[in-house]
Amino acid sequence: MTETKFRCGLEAVLAILGGKWKPLIVYHLASGSKRTGQLRRLVTNVSEKMLIQHLKELTDDGVIRRIDFQKVPPHVEYELTDFGRSLAQVLAPLCEWGTHHIDEVAMIVKKREHVAKAA
Amino acid sequence: MTETKFRCGLEAVLAILGGKWKPLIVYHLASGSKRTGQLRRLVTNVSEKMLIQHLKELTDDGVIRRIDFQKVPPHVEYELTDFGRSLAQVLAPLCEWGTHHIDEVAMIVKKREHVAKAA
DNA sequence: TCCAGTACTGACTATTTTGTAAGTATAAGA
DNA sequence: TCTTATACTTACAAAATAGTCAGTACTGGA
Numbered sequence: 001m002t003e004t005k006f007r008c009g010l011e012a013v014l015a016i017l018g019g020k021w022k023p024l025i026v027y028h029l030a031s032g033s034k035r036t037g038q039l040r041r042l043v044t045n046v047s048e049k050m051l052i053q054h055l056k057e058l059t060d061d062g063v064i065r066r067i068d069f070q071k072v073p074p075h076v077e078y079e080l081t082d083f084g085r086s087l088a089q090v091l092a093p094l095c096e097w098g099t100h101h102i103d104e105v106a107m108i109v110k111k112r113e114h115v116a117k118a119a
Numbered sequence: 120m121t122e123t124k125f126r127c128g129l130e131a132v133l134a135i136l137g138g139k140w141k142p143l144i145v146y147h148l149a150s151g152s153k154r155t156g157q158l159r160r161l162v163t164n165v166s167e168k169m170l171i172q173h174l175k176e177l178t179d180d181g182v183i184r185r186i187d188f189q190k191v192p193p194h195v196e197y198e199l200t201d202f203g204r205s206l207a208q209v210l211a212p213l214c215e216w217g218t219h220h221i222d223e224v225a226m227i228v229k230k231r232e233h234v235a236k237a238a
Numbered sequence: 239t240c241c242a243g244t245a246c247t248g249a250c251t252a253t254t255t256t257g258t259a260a261g262t263a264t265a266a267g268a
Numbered sequence: 269t270c271t272t273a274t275a276c277t278t279a280c281a282a283a284a285t286a287g288t289c290a291g292t293a294c295t296g297g298a
Contacts, residue, residue, distance in 0.1 A: 009217025073244035098128025192274035
């Protein structure tokens, strides 16, 4: 039996945005629709494969919409659905927090690497 | 060269809360300090190992604090630091979104399973 | 003609993350 | 004495996630 009941709202969000790059994709689409290649440049370090895989999953989940311009060579754009837009709005406070604490977080990450090196 | 520069605040947040259970742990600690065993019951489906591993990482990152009551058998509690509390606050809108869209998300997850079964 | 660029697929591999199961020391209670 | 409970560790196995590289079909430009 697979339980699909969530104990708190957070679990529901994680069910949608679980995936290393998904929050970033939604975030970048918040400022308007983008071509696949643009997203690849915006989302740091994503491989093309992972980008496309996550785009497909987000499309299937109704968070984003795929717009195929039916051209050759291909021209495809992605944009947020209303559902995705509501998600993006809620992501905004997270971004702010991150921007605010960016130095602190950078130090934490640095410290982690330091500890890892010691072992 | 490992880059520790974030392109947007969101990446910083993900650097801290990356890990399947970390957001949930922070969320549950927002309502007060908890014993390890309590957390294990609150965070659905975590294995003891992952819980402890994530607790340790969050402690190292300064998000939570470990309080050892120096007793035998052991009694340990975890609580948010100020840093962690600020994170928890920003997580709240996410929870609300999830609570709001919980039925929609449940359907999405169900649909996913359906598609997976077809293959 | 040859090369670059588009969005995407698929095979295969590597890495990371997560889970399972067992074991540690100790004390209180039946 | 035997069981249960605490917080935690360790070895190992499995699964999720990610990466590399090659290939597709087509066009436009050098």
